[in-house]
Amino acid sequence: MPLLLVDALDPPDATALHAHLATGCARCAAYLAEADATLAHLPFSLDPVTPRPEARTALLVRIEAEADRPVVSHKGAPAPKPRTLRMPAWVRYVLPPAVAACLTFVVTAWHMVDSMKTQRTEFARLIGGREDHIKVLHSENATLAARMKRADDDVSHALGARKFIVLEGQAGQPRAFARAWFDPKRGAWHFRAFNLQPLGPKEAYELWFVTPYGRIVPASTFRPDERGEAYLVTTLPADVGPVAAARVTDEPSVGTFQPTGAIHLAGKAE
Amino acid sequence: MHSSNPPQSPPARAPGSSGDVAPITVVGEDDFALLERIVRRESAALGALYDRHSPVVLALCLRILKDPGLAEDVMVDVFQELWAKADRFNAGRGTPAAYLLTLARSRSLDRLRSRAARPAGPIHDNTEAQSQPHPAPDPVQSAIADERKAIVVHALEQLDPKYREVLECAYFDGLSHTEIAAKLSKPVGTVKTYLRRGLIQLRDFVRNPDEEVRPRSDG
Numbered sequence: 001m002p003l004l005l006v007d008a009l010d011p012p013d014a015t016a017l018h019a020h021l022a023t024g025c026a027r028c029a030a031y032l033a034e035a036d037a038t039l040a041h042l043p044f045s046l047d048p049v050t051p052r053p054e055a056r057t058a059l060l061v062r063i064e065a066e067a068d069r070p071v072v073s074h075k076g077a078p079a080p081k082p083r084t085l086r087m088p089a090w091v092r093y094v095l096p097p098a099v100a101a102c103l104t105f106v107v108t109a110w111h112m113v114d115s116m117k118t119q120r121t122e123f124a125r126l127i128g129g130r131e132d133h134i135k136v137l138h139s140e141n142a143t144l145a146a147r148m149k150r151a152d153d154d155v156s157h158a159l160g161a162r163k164f165i166v167l168e169g170q171a172g173q174p175r176a177f178a179r180a181w182f183d184p185k186r187g188a189w190h191f192r193a194f195n196l197q198p199l200g201p202k203e204a205y206e207l208w209f210v211t212p213y214g215r216i217v218p219a220s221t222f223r224p225d226e227r228g229e230a231y232l233v234t235t236l237p238a239d240v241g242p243v244a245a246a247r248v249t250d251e252p253s254v255g256t257f258q259p260t261g262a263i264h265l266a267g268k269a270e
Numbered sequence: 271m272h273s274s275n276p277p278q279s280p281p282a283r284a285p286g287s288s289g290d291v292a293p294i295t296v297v298g299e300d301d302f303a304l305l306e307r308i309v310r311r312e313s314a315a316l317g318a319l320y321d322r323h324s325p326v327v328l329a330l331c332l333r334i335l336k337d338p339g340l341a342e343d344v345m346v347d348v349f350q351e352l353w354a355k356a357d358r359f360n361a362g363r364g365t366p367a368a369y370l371l372t373l374a375r376s377r378s379l380d381r382l383r384s385r386a387a388r389p390a391g392p393i394h395d396n397t398e399a400q401s402q403p404h405p406a407p408d409p410v411q412s413a414i415a416d417e418r419k420a421i422v423v424h425a426l427e428q429l430d431p432k433y434r435e436v437l438e439c440a441y442f443d444g445l446s447h448t449e450i451a452a453k454l455s456k457p458v459g460t461v462k463t464y465l466r467r468g469l470i471q472l473r474d475f476v477r478n479p480d481e482e483v484r485p486r487s488d489g
Contacts, residue, residue, distance in 0.1 A: 008447055041418075043371050045423045049328040060316075062350050
């Protein structure tokens with residue numbers, strides 16, 4: 001037996017001592033017990049230290065918390081098992097993760113429902129916008145249908161016309177264009193312009209026809225609609241004779257007898 | 271000085287246990303009876319045992335940990351552990367006080383090792399807590415404590431200083447043979463010898479205190 005203070009032994013010696021004691025050696029066990037008892041006197045050489053009153057209170061509070069724990073008497077007689085509400089161990093291990101999982105599920109589901117509500121509102125708003133857009137498209141479709149009908153009328157008129165003039169946009173309005181054709185049945189000129197810029201409140205466009213001899217004949221003043229389009233039917237005096245060209249200028253809204261403004265459209269008869 | 275109260279009969283103890291050493295008379299309910307009541311979950315018994323031994327337990331924790339707050343924490347843990355494991359107490363291994371002090375030393379050393387990387391605070395940090403003597407409400411208990419202390423202090427004074435140094439390194443500092451040898455610059459074999467001899471001397475001095483401490487006045 002090397003020595004007495006078991007925990008003062010280095011690990012190999014402590015292992016050997018524990019193994020020896022495990023064989024049930026009463027002599028060594030008694031020797032160690034005596035050593036323990038002797039060493040237990042050492043603390044009594046120290047000056048006692050009074051604990052704070054809070055320490056005693058803390059101890060009593062803790063043991064009150066443990067009051068329900070079952071114990072077994074050291075004499076071997078099992079102590080009466082106190083009635084307790086403690087849950088089985090497996091429940092205590094399983095319950096926290098289960099509760100955490102449920103909470104996670106609830107929170108996730110709540111977020112999903114909330115997200116779906118938001119998406120639903122967004123979709124409703126988008127659908128409303130699309131419906132409005134469809135209405136606009138229907139309106140534009142109706143407008144285009146009307147314009148197609150007019151274009152069909154123009155084409156049928158043009159096919160029967162003896163004169164046809166293509167007017168092209170000039171420097172100020174390169175995107176503008178127009179057509180003028182003579183309807184022999186009615187003895188009148190049809191004129192249709194596109195992409196004309198709007199004018200001031202006291203201004204108007206004026207259509208002029210030009211004879212092969214250079215005579216400039218005023219035909220009509222007009223103002224384009226909001227789309228820059230204009231359509232008019234006009235007749236020329238009987239003494240004008242054949243037409244060689246046409247042009248459009250901007251003039252005072254009351255019209256003039258000679259062009260004074262800039263030329264926006266111009267073209268020759270085909 | 272001994273009380274005039276008749277000593278109570280503790281449970282049977284193994285030969286060589288502290289029952290053979292300095293007979294300290296216990297006034298009132300003895301520690302064994304209190305421990306029986308603790309096993310029956312009587313908190314008042316734990317309170318009585320605490321009042322009786324907490325100053326020494328705290329002194330031991332403080333001596334090892336050198337930190338008043340930490341020492342008090344460990345002391346409370348020790349009494350709580352006693353409450354929880356009172357049924358494991360083996361009367362054949364010693365007295366309840368020895369069991370308590372063994373628990374306190376073990377838990378203090380565990381705590382000391384767990385914070386080994388941190389430097390220990392000065393031992394007199396909390397002078398208010400340390401300097402107060404234990405105000406034993408019972409003068410007889412106080413006298414018994416004083417007597418026990420006188421016996422042990424005198425025994426330690428009689429002990430060869432080199433034995434005492436080795437014993438204190440092992441007991442209070444929890445050092446192993448190798449660590450003590452390194453600390454004192456002595457061979458491990460010498461340390462083992464000092465420990466063995468020191469323990470035997472201490473046992474003998476404590477076992478026969480009256481012959482060494484004071485002569486019996488009553489014969």
